[in-house]
Amino acid sequence: MSTRDTVLAAAQRLLTTDPTASMAQIATAAGVGRATVHRHFASREDLLHEIGVRSLERWAESQRAAGLAEVVAAGDADRIRACLEVLIDAFVVDADEIGIALTDPTVLNAPDLRERADALFTQEVTLYAAAQDAGVLRADVPARWLGHSLYGLLIAVRDALVSGDIARRDAEALVRSTFLEGGAAR
The missing domain is CATH 1.10.10 (Arc Repressor Mutant, subunit A)
Structure with a gap:
């Protein structure tokens, strides 16, 4: 290294x-x-900007590795749920390892990082919409709301890990069950 x-x-x-x-x-x-x-x-801002760049690279890689675009195109409920689980697990790891990128104003307000984050979020929202169409996630809320909800859970898991309120080994399962069961189709 x-x-x-x-x-x-x-x-x-x-x-x-x-x-x-x-x-x-x-x-x-x-x-x-x-x-x-x-x-x-x-400067500290340059360092935080680089952390932001790397966090966005990991987000994009997680989407690619989970096959987000292919899964959305297929529309199969089982594949969509599996993709959601893979993404959530990857996001929890990222929240644990580079959680500062979730809330730092330098990262959140840099125009280039904001633009890329918006594009990645938009891609992810297509998965939530497909999950709603397939009956995996509830359809009575906007798909973007589901994305914001998951983001909030990632901040929560980061904070819970930092404070020692949950064990690291439980983090993925807690976020998965909270998001997928709390957002389950009715």
Whole structure:
């Protein structure tokens, strides 16, 4: 792993548990000097922007790996539910590992990151709409609302993991059951 990747990994872990951590604290967590961190990232905002880029890459990869587009096109209820489960599990891992990207204003407000996030969210909403059409998810709410609900659950699981309110081994199942059972078709 490169020094840049080491710094990013340490920053992701630290900022998820302490969103106000300084560049000096990030350097300590990465086992490097502050000057090394600044060689790779001129500012805290640059570092957070890169975390945002990486989180969006993981989101896009999760959608590809789950076969989101193919599953939506097929419209098969079993495949849609399986795709939802795979995505939720991947999202929980991401929330645990790079949870800062879910709520940090630098990440959320950067125009380029916002544009990409909106596009990924729109793709994901097609899955929720297909799930509604197939009877997997309730159809009496907007598909976009289901996406926002899952996003809220990801923030909740991140916070619950950080505070120790749930065990890591239970996280995926808790989010899956809350989303899929709480949003189940009636």
